[in-house]
Amino acid sequence: MRSGEVARAAGVSTDTLRFYERRGLLPRPKRLANGYRAYGAQALDRVLLIQRALSVGFTLEEIARFVKARGRGSPPCREVRALAARKLEEIQSRIQEMRAFQKTLEETVEEFDARLAAAGEGEPARLLESLRPTRNTSGSALSALAFNRRRSREIS
Amino acid sequence: MRSGEVARAAGVSTDTLRFYERRGLLPRPKRLANGYRAYGAQALDRVLLIQRALSVGFTLEEIARFVKARGRGSPPCREVRALAARKLEEIQSRIQEMRAFQKTLEETVEEFDARLAAAGEGEPARLLESLRPTRNTSGSALSALAFNRRRSREIS
């Protein structure tokens, strides 16, 4: 796969792929005769892993350490194992916090709706219907996770 | 409450409180005779809300719009309501992705442990025990969520 293919499939830019390679997050791929990168199928898996890790709060530095340890086959050092364990706890904790916030936000949306219904007397059904956002469902499976990161110019 | 108290309770720095005020995320508090900020109890709630929203992917700009609409009492504009609804969907989606990643990470940790056990033949129990991270449990309820943001110098 060429870089554009991997980038599109993963929902990132080719710039980002190059950046990750420089940062040691992606192994150097083979090259075609014209100098283009020729990624194997596992590269997409790797990028998706990176994106997921980012979305749960790993920094790129942490991810780099992690994937290096994972790919090595030999025992990881203590710090990397401890890092993984710590992140697991943090993820769990974070899911719980997110659930709590979700509830708060739901309540607020309900209140908003009540206000909008009161303001648009006689048109509650249509008003609420018109407020249903149209989700942009194009892009990769991770597009839902990109909402607080800058949109890649290449996929927008 | 003075700014230090709110900051400590919320797990942020006083710089961050001032920053939020400048950004319109926090209302201007009253001042004491010496010029110190005198926050009401609701300020802490507000800061915690901001932190939670950040942790689920809102930008400060989005949060600012949101809290303004929420605090107004009048009907929110369509965009803000739509923003809230969109974020709800994204949170749900994100929780699911996080669960999936959690599983991946758990499997990796197990693999790491197997490697470590094989490497430290005859000492598996003690080795794994020594790898149990000591969690830093000081700080606010949101400290678990701050792992990918810079530590406040004031609370570390």
Place this chain on the structure above:
DNA sequence: CTTGACCCTGGAATCGATTCCGGGGTTTAG
């Protein structure tokens, strides 16, 4: 009185993640 903790200000700097820049080569479809 002294010192350290606390507080203030507005602008600048830092950091992490990503994108842009400037320049150039390759491929593909019409």
Place this chain on the structure above:
DNA sequence: CTAAACCCCGGAATCGATTCCAGGGTCAAG
């Protein structure tokens, strides 16, 4: 052939969130 899409490079710039800076005032304890 042409033009657009695709690809390359390394360094610089952007953006969002936070922190630092430089300078100064206030408070409390020893």
